[in-house]
Amino acid sequence: MLQIQEVEFAYGGSQAVAGCTFDVPDRKVTGLIGPNGAGKSTLMEIIAGGLTPSSGRIVFDGTEIQGLGRIRVARLGIIRTFQTPRELTRLPVMENLVFAAPNQIGEGPLQSLFRRSRWAAQERELRLKAESLLEWVGLTKLREEPAGSLSGGQRRLLEIARAMMAEPKLLLLDEPSAGVFPAVRKLIAERIREMVERGITVLVVAHNMAFLSDVADDVVVMAQGKVLRRGTLSEVRADESVVAAYLGGGHVGGTS
Amino acid sequence: MLYFIADLLALGAINAIMAVGLNLQYGQAGILNFTYYTFVAIGAYIGAVTTMGHPPVPASEETFILQWNLPWPVALVLAGAVAGVLGLFMVLVVIRRLRSDYLAIVTVSLGFIVWDLITNYVPLFNGANGLFNVPYILNGATASEITYTLEVFGVAMVVLAVCVWVVRSIFRSPYGRVLRAIREDEVVAASFGKATTSSRVWAFVLGCVMAGLAGALLVFYVNAWNPQGFLAEESFILMAAIVIGGPGNYWGAVLGTFVFVELLSEIERYLPNFGNGALVGAGRAVLIGIVLIVVIRFRPDGLIPERWLRWYRVPAGGGQGGAAGSQSRGEPRRRLGWPWLGQRSEI
Ligand SMILES: Nc1ncnc2c1ncn2[C@@H]1O[C@H](COP(=O)(O)OP(=O)(O)OP(=O)(O)O)[C@@H](O)[C@H]1O
Ligand SMILES: [Mg+2]
Numbered sequence A: 001m002l003q004i005q006e007v008e009f010a011y012g013g014s015q016a017v018a019g020c021t022f023d024v025p026d027r028k029v030t031g032l033i034g035p036n037g038a039g040k041s042t043l044m045e046i047i048a049g050g051l052t053p054s055s056g057r058i059v060f061d062g063t064e065i066q067g068l069g070r071i072r073v074a075r076l077g078i079i080r081t082f083q084t085p086r087e088l089t090r091l092p093v094m095e096n097l098v099f100a101a102p103n104q105i106g107e108g109p110l111q112s113l114f115r116r117s118r119w120a121a122q123e124r125e126l127r128l129k130a131e132s133l134l135e136w137v138g139l140t141k142l143r144e145e146p147a148g149s150l151s152g153g154q155r156r157l158l159e160i161a162r163a164m165m166a167e168p169k170l171l172l173l174d175e176p177s178a179g180v181f182p183a184v185r186k187l188i189a190e191r192i193r194e195m196v197e198r199g200i201t202v203l204v205v206a207h208n209m210a211f212l213s214d215v216a217d218d219v220v221v222m223a224q225g226k227v228l229r230r231g232t233l234s235e236v237r238a239d240e241s242v243v244a245a246y247l248g249g250g251h252v253g254g255t256s
Numbered sequence B: 001m002l003y004f005i006a007d008l009l010a011l012g013a014i015n016a017i018m019a020v021g022l023n024l025q026y027g028q029a030g031i032l033n034f035t036y037y038t039f040v041a042i043g044a045y046i047g048a049v050t051t052m053g054h055p056p057v058p059a060s061e062e063t064f065i066l067q068w069n070l071p072w073p074v075a076l077v078l079a080g081a082v083a084g085v086l087g088l089f090m091v092l093v094v095i096r097r098l099r100s101d102y103l104a105i106v107t108v109s110l111g112f113i114v115w116d117l118i119t120n121y122v123p124l125f126n127g128a129n130g131l132f133n134v135p136y137i138l139n140g141a142t143a144s145e146i147t148y149t150l151e152v153f154g155v156a157m158v159v160l161a162v163c164v165w166v167v168r169s170i171f172r173s174p175y176g177r178v179l180r181a182i183r184e185d186e187v188v189a190a191s192f193g194k195a196t197t198s199s200r201v202w203a204f205v206l207g208c209v210m211a212g213l214a215g216a217l218l219v220f221y222v223n224a225w226n227p228q229g230f231l232a233e234e235s236f237i238l239m240a241a242i243v244i245g246g247p248g249n250y251w252g253a254v255l256g257t258f259v260f261v262e263l264l265s266e267i268e269r270y271l272p273n274f275g276n277g278a279l280v281g282a283g284r285a286v287l288i289g290i291v292l293i294v295v296i297r298f299r300p301d302g303l304i305p306e307r308w309l310r311w312y313r314v315p316a317g318g319g320q321g322g323a324a325g326s327q328s329r330g331e332p333r334r335r336l337g338w339p340w341l342g343q344r345s346e347i
Helices: A042-049 A070-075 A093-098 A108-113 A116-137 A152-165 A180-199 A207-216 A233-238 A240-249 B004-027 B035-047 B074-095 B101-118 B145-172 B172-183 B186-191 B195-220 B231-243 B249-271 B278-298 B322-326
Strands: A003-010 A014-022 A029-033 A057-058 A079-081 A168-176 A203-206 A217-221 A226-231
Touching: A003 A042, A014 A042, A014 A226, A029 A207, A042 A079, A042 A168, A042 A203, A070 B145, A070 B186, A093 A116, A093 A152, A093 B172, A093 B231, A093 B278, A108 A116, A108 B145, A108 B172, A108 B195, A116 A152, A116 A180, A152 A168, A152 A180, A180 A203, A180 A207, A203 B322, A207 A233, A217 A233, A217 A240, A226 A233, A226 A240, A233 A240, B004 B035, B004 B145, B004 B172, B004 B231, B004 B249, B035 B074, B035 B195, B035 B231, B074 B101, B074 B195, B074 B278, B145 B172, B145 B195, B145 B249, B172 B186, B172 B195, B186 B195, B231 B249, B231 B278
Parallel strands: A029 A203, A029 A217, A079 A168, A168 A203
Antiparallel strands: A003 A014, A003 A057, A217 A226
């Protein structure tokens, strides 16, 4: 589904991603872990089209997508969430969801004025779908609240529902469980597994080992911009080089 | 007194057209255009030179391009179109490369360039002297002053109605939602594949068209146009009206101009002039500043906040629409209160 090949990227002088290569297999959850500053978020940003790698290729469904830009990458079906949730804070929760749906007829200026009946029919369907997604993540009651009034955990859930609304093929989740209560973390893990059952491929960055063991089929460890090791979570945790890398920057199984 | 009210209504309606257009640019699309009045001026000039015909040579020494003699409705449409094209030009220069704070600065400089060009290049629009003897529309040449004023008011209300319809339709449509999304967070909008650039470009252009329409109506009404009438100050005053009325809410924009721009410029007549006429204008500026500060302090979302509008009304028809489409209407008024006080659930 997605191949990352020798990708390099530097912010000014500091090399954040230094020749990173791995595959994200179809219909699986791939966990991406590594100490703080390993370059995980940077890599996610590169995949999502927000940054152009200085070298290397990113191949999605057989086509190279590096440097395409966010909009075109998103239209290919690669949808992401953000390490710090980015809701449209002044818009109601409902609008945050419906907005995310792809191929909306009424999004063109002329269509919005003169194709009213066509987009209205689509809009009704999208709203029903959004309703069911809200129920799916337990936010139905907050439907009309401005998204900025949500708590941290609710925002994470909203981001997941919003990503689902976009009908992704590949979902990039950057620390979806960071800073939430264990109960919500369980719920998020459950929802991610359900996504995979619906045929979505997931690449998820996380630090929490309990969460990873719930969701990840397979784990890629990054350190200093490179892939250090790949395997199941228990294999990886037993690996000495991985432990050493974490001792440089943190612990395996830190709680964030 | 009657004439005074009629004059207030006519100018108010024309200003409201500007406000609705600026509301589309700033309130909806989040584009900070500090030179909106330049587009009003362009509309005014085009409206003038396409209806003035050949200048009466001995009586005046006006020189200007085109010298057409079009029927006024055609001139009106043309004024809107030219302002729109100029807006497209301007926005294509700036929108791709610049963040919105730079955009504001660039709009100011581009406005000064246009102003310089018009005042210094006399063959274009008679330079710094401005245009006068712009013909009346309708039966204005023979009608009484008050009749003409009411007629202009009527025409302006029709144009205003069309503009409000356009902005309202956009506001309630998925296109409007994309504009708001871009305004809230452009990165998020792009991350969901929304056409961020073209969406903003069209909102900007449509806003400029409305400015052009308003400018033409204004010049038909007052029959003259002086370049001093479109200094940067006018754009700032309009912007203040939008902020006070409620950016993002087209009714707020209309209210802001009617109540605020109109009333304050009328109050001007009653301000003490301390023996110096120039101080009156300064007095108005100070008043505007005070009102602005008070509003921003106590009602940061303006007098009529955006959230008072129903977001969407899915048009009637289609049985199951009720469930999802109309809940925003059935929802109790509670959610119209202050933001951030919403209920939190247990999660
Ligand atoms: N915008 C930026 N400008 C400059 N350097 C940056 C920027 N963003 C990240 N970096 C640097 O690039 C490196 C990789 O950062 P990145 O955010 O990708 O790490 P990460 O693996 O996501 O870490 P974390 O677990 O803390 O989220 C770090 O050294 C970081 O300091
Ligand atoms: Mg990160």
